[in-house]
Each structure stands twice: as C-alpha cells, then as structure tokens.
Amino acid sequence: MSALNPATNPFGNFIKQRWALAALVIAAALVVLGALALSGTPPLQVLSDLVKSSLGGARPLTGTFRELTPLLISGIAVFLALKAGLFNIGVEGQFTVGGLACAMVALKIPGIAGIVAGIVAGMVFGALWALPAGLIKAYKGGHEVITTIMLNNVAMLLTTALVAGPWKAPNDQSPTTTSLEQASFLPNLIGPKNIPGSAGLFEVGELQVSSGLLIGLIVAIALWYWLKRTVAGYELQAVGANPTAARFAGIDHRRVTVKAMVWSGAIGGLAGAVQVLAVEHRFYPQLASGYGFDALGVAMLAGATPLGLIPSGFLFAVLNKGGTSIQVLDQVPKGITYVILGLLIIIAAAVRYRKTAGSNG
C-alpha cells in the first residue's frame, strides 16, 4: 500500500503508475489479440471488420446508432442511481416493463397522442417497478442489488406470461404483442426521404437515426444540468457521497433514495418505450436483450459527468454492432466484444482507483 502512496514519493510513483497503466493497456491488447488468434482468424482482420461493420458507412452507422439509443438511455438510468450511491441492476426489468406498458398504450391510442402516452406509460411503469427496491432500501436497509435482480426476474416472467396469454398477437407463434401501426412509430431524426417510413427531419445520405437518440441526448444533457445546477441534484449527490453528512445538512436520505430509484426506473422504462416505438414496433419478452446490463458498463465508463455517457454508450454500441457482424464475417463469437469491454472497464477502474489512492495519501 505504501509503495502506491504518492505522498511518500510523488514523482517516482507518478512514473511507476504511468508504467503500470501502460503495461495494463498493453496486456489488455495482448489478451484481445491472443483470444482472436485462438479463434483461428487473423486478429487484425477481425478488428478491421469490426470497425468497418460499425463505423464504415451509412448502413453500419445506422446499426450503431440503433444500438446507441437504448444503451445511452439505460446508461442514464444506471448513472442517476449511481450518483445517489445506488446500484440499479434492475434497469433490464424496468426496460421490459416500460416497453410492454408503452406497447399496450400505443396499440390502443393511435398517432402522436399514443406515442406521448406510451412514453409516459413506459416511464410510469418503469418507475413503479423500481419503487419497491427504493422503499426497501430506504426504510428497511435491504440491498438494492438483491431486490432489483429479483424484480428483473419478476418482470421477465410476468411480461412473458402476459404476451403469451391475454395480450398475445392472435396470428403469431411466439409470445409477442401485435405490431404497432406505422402512425405510432417514433419517426426518424435523420433518414432518406425517398424510402417510405424512413424519412427524417434531416437527410444525410442513407443514414438513419431515430429521434429516440435525440430523446436520449436531451435526457443526458438535462441530467447533467440537474446534477450541476439544482439543489435537488446537489442533495442527491450528497447522499451518494456521504449519507451521514447529508443528514446533518438537512437532507432526508430516505426520500432521496426512493426518489433516485424511482427516477432511475422511469428512465429505464423510457428506454424500453423508445425501443418499442422506434425499433421493434411491438413488445416481446426479449426486448431488452441485455441492454439493461450493458448499461452498467456504460455508466461505469462514463466517469463523473452524464455527458460522458455519450462517448461511453457509443463505444458499447460500436462493439455491439461490430461484434454481431464479425460473427457472420469471420465466424468469431460475439463474446470477444465482451472481453474487450471487460478489459476496458478494468482499465477505467484502475485509472479511477489510482486517483482515489492519490488523493487519500
């Protein structure tokens, strides 16, 4: 411990830590290349395919942005709870419940009104799904990691039961709701005008970007402002940073905990609603397909500000999209992208931990 204590020898340790970090990055790169080499495909070709299929042109980028939207919004949900000192592992479930609520509303109410009502319904149900975890944490001290994981299972099973039973699309084999009318789709922000249904407000060649992404960007910026500039944001972060000091500062940590969990759930529900309205146009149980869990990584990599969620989400989107493609192009399992992400998170943690160790010295 003392060897890492910069107070003892700031300069020497700075060098040492830089080297340690460089060594970590090199080791991580070797692990990735080694894993790729083991899969039998030339590593550099896989990497080049990965980049090309996610960033190289309008079609790959369309796919990457489609990944980015749910990753970003779910990432915001995790991030908000994290700022209050809470690990919301339940975004997956909130996403799922929010998606189903939105689909059911949008199926009943056509057009713009249905879109708006669907989004609201998604957020309300996402919030309700997180509420028990918040209440249990605040008033009974039950750990939110446990309760939210449990609620994920309940969400999955309950929604599956509903769309396999009473709300099942009559002509479908698998459990799913009926598909939405085109009038209920969330329109594209960017899209070619000559393709019906894809036209956007702006046109950039073949590129398609859903206005769901715009919603995500707005929420990220709003959260950034809220945390930085409002008393409520200040108080939420105080509870996350030091709950005892927060109490002495007149902050009701219980209420803040419940509030943070509920809003985190609402944003998780929003992610599900946007996914239904913009991408899937129906609800089926695999709607979230791991976005809620990837969101944990997105939030971890984002750093101190919600604006960091945008590049961090983009990185995840690139690897998600590219990872799917290299399965087809190179017969390399998608799991390799998780290896990359895992290593990136370790490196990010090393960098952050180093800072903490430094300031405590």
Next chain:
Amino acid sequence: MSYAVAMTGISKRFGAVRALDAVDLNVEPGNIHAVVGENGAGKTTLMRALYGAMQFDSGTIEVEGKPVRFANSKQAIAAGIGMVSQHYGIIGALSCLENLMLGAEGGPIINPGAAAAEATKLATRMGFHFDWFKSAEGLSPAGAQKLEILKLLWRKAKIMILDEPTAMLSPADGEALFASLKQLTDEGATVILVTHRLPEVLDHCSTVTVLRAGKRVAEKAVKDTNARELAQLIVGGAIAEAPQRAASTGGEVLKIENVVVRGRRGEDALKQVSLDVKAGEIVGIAGVDGSGQRELFHAISGILRVRTGSITLEGQDITSESTSRRLRQGLRIIPEDRHEEAVIEDWSLEENSALGLQRLEPFAKGGVINAPARHEAATAIADRFATKHGGLKLPMQSLSGGNQQRFVAARALHLAPKLLLAFQPARGLDLNSTTRVYEGIRQACQQGTAALVVSFDLDELLEYCDRVVAMNGGELLAPPAGKLLDRDTIGRLMVGAE
C-alpha cells in the same frame, strides 16, 4: 547515553511550501517528549517523516544510536516505532481483537482464545478493559484511543508517537491516559507527544520541542519553562486575547423541556432534560464523553427522534420538524465528527461551502444553485478563520484536519445563525485558532445568536462560555447561581458527585 530518537536537519518541501526546514529533534529514552506548535507548524509532517509515512528531502534520523531511513511505516514498526494519528484507524466492522491484531497476527492461523488472553493481559497492564469479541463500532473516542495505544504495544513499539491523543478525551480519560503513558515510560518506553494543550506539556512531559512555520524555535526542559513562555514561542509574538463575556442577553432562543431520547441500546440516553439558551449567550456543556451530549445535539438537530418533551426554537415548537426545516429556521451545526458528518471529502471546498445551507439564499434560489454567490460565500468562509487551501476548486480532503475544522466552523457562522450547535468547535485547533473560532461565535452572539457548545475540555468551556452546565448519565445538571463558571462545582457535577 544515546538518544532514543535523534532527527537532524530534516527538511521537506511540498511544492513551494517549506513544510520542514532543517528541523532537529532529540528525544531521550524513557521520557515523554512534547512537540508543540500551531496548525501547520510541521508537527505532524515531522512525525510522519520519523514514522516512514513520508519521505523527507534531506536530513538524518538515528534510532537508538543507529542511523535509519524508513521507506515505509512497516519498516518503522519493525524498528519499534509506532504512531497513533489524529484520525484513528479503527475499523468498525471488525471486532476489537481483530482491530488489535490487524497486520500483526503473528502467523497465518489465528487462535482467538489465546490472542484474547494475551490482549487482556496487555490491557490489564495498562488498566484498560475491552470486550475483545465485541464489534469496534460502538467504541467511544476514548475507547478507540485506548485501543490504538494497545495496538502499538501489541506491535512491541518502544517509541510511541501520539498525535493529539487527548483531543477527544474527557479530562478524566486524559488523566488516565497520561498515567498509562507514565507507566510505559517507567518500563522503558519513549513517548513523543504532539499536542496543542500546554497544561499537558507542563504537567506530564519532561522536554518540549517548539516548532513554528517549519522551523524548530526551541527545545526546553519543561522544568525550565512556563506556559507563558511556551505560548509566546509557539505564536512568535503577541497572543490573542480571550474574548469577552456577554454584556447582555436577549430573548429565549432555544427552550428544551423534559426531553427524553432513547439511546442505541434502548436505554434513556436523555432523561428529562430541560435547558434554555438566550440570544447573545454561549452556554457550554461539560461532561465525560458519552454522557448524553451527542444525543442532546442530535435531538436538537432533528436527527434523533424525541420520545417525550418539547424543543422550541424562537417560540416555535420544532420537536417533530425535519432537520431541513430547522436549518431554514436558523439552526446551524458544527458536527462532532468532521470527516463523517461535516464535509464531503471528495467534493471541492466550494461545493462543501453550501452543505447544510444548500437551500438557503444566496446559495440557491428557487431550487437552482447560484454558482457565483456560492463562490463568493466559499471565499468568505475560507477567509474568515484563515483556512489554508490551494484553491476553492480542490477537494476538501486536500486540507489538513485543522483547516477543515476552520472551514466548517466558519460555514456554520456564515449566514447569521439563530442557534448555533457546536460540538468541539475547536477540535484539532491550536491556541490562536481556538480563540479566533470562539471570537467568531462571540461576534455572532453579539448579533443575536444563541450558542450551545459541547467540549470535553472543561477549561476551554470555562474560558469562553457565559455559563457551563454539566451532563452526567443523560441528565443535565446546572451549577447553582453564583457558581455558573466554578470549575470545582462543575467538575463534581460532571462525574455525578453532587
């Protein structure tokens, strides 16, 4: 005879600051050697250099005649040097025994029974008592301090460095501590005592080294000096005058009637406590640590629920109001535990300047933070008691303990408090800063604040308060009229002897 510790020409720079400038320290074995000086004089830095917790730029250290240079504290411990810092290193989640042994278990397999027997032997020798298998979480500050000393003995330290050991102790616990230290030195141990309290130096130490602004200004045999001379050496000039008493008091600000509060173990931690504090007066609460002062403060702050009785602030019943409401009505708190209760270490000074005031103007308006006003307030708060800092955007943890305390005290006084609750407001502060903080409280009181101050240092209370009441076993005991500041009377009330 060689010195137990001989530090010669120790220098250390932190950036542009010369923290230590060719400092010598010669400690004779079997003695209690005091190191005194103002906050920032370099006392702790010098001790950290000796303990291997910090590398110095130049100079030499000899321990028992042999030149040494410790790369880390582990080597210092191996050489028989131990240190108890101001912030105790007790881990609440572990038992007392586990805390005692942590890092010095003596092998991969622990035999708790044998270890506890050994620990009990050690404790008995010092006149301490510990329930070794109980969690360390419930330890009082005095208990934690004792455990820290036992940790040094457990590691067979022969040279012990104690940094402000009595800051959190009651006078009785302090006396007991010195009795233990005396016993240790009689057995051949050497103690280096870093302190602000001159009576401790004069009563218990044999030699004293005075540091000022990183330089050694004097080393004296205690029998050849006196409090006045030491104070002048420490400050290097005139000593701040003690503040005056209240000329007159105004209306009743705080009225506590028959308050009962339940303690952790279900006992009555406060038993029918009643107290009035008027505008303009400073009321001190004396008492041994754990007599109910904490619960009384928490009840007034709204952190502990009051079972029966009532608390009134400026005529309004606040018994069941939230802390937030009380703060808005003009309550300000200087909490007991600076680290845990008063600041957020990772946050900047500027962000910390609003903590507790965050909903009040000018810090915020309509729920939105007023950043320029907050910056201005943070500047004023840092300036008030001359908090030394490297910039308001730096994290709170970049400040020394004393400077954090100055900041916290100044923050509580910033927006004209109606009622100030101060728990050891001068904790870790030197003479001059203590006087300045109490002067600040006095000034606020002249503007109509009522102040309630807890300290375990009875002399401090007698010096700065208008009247002092005592707490003992959850009861509040006021001395009779005419003896409002009588040391003997209050001392007897504190221990329940009257």
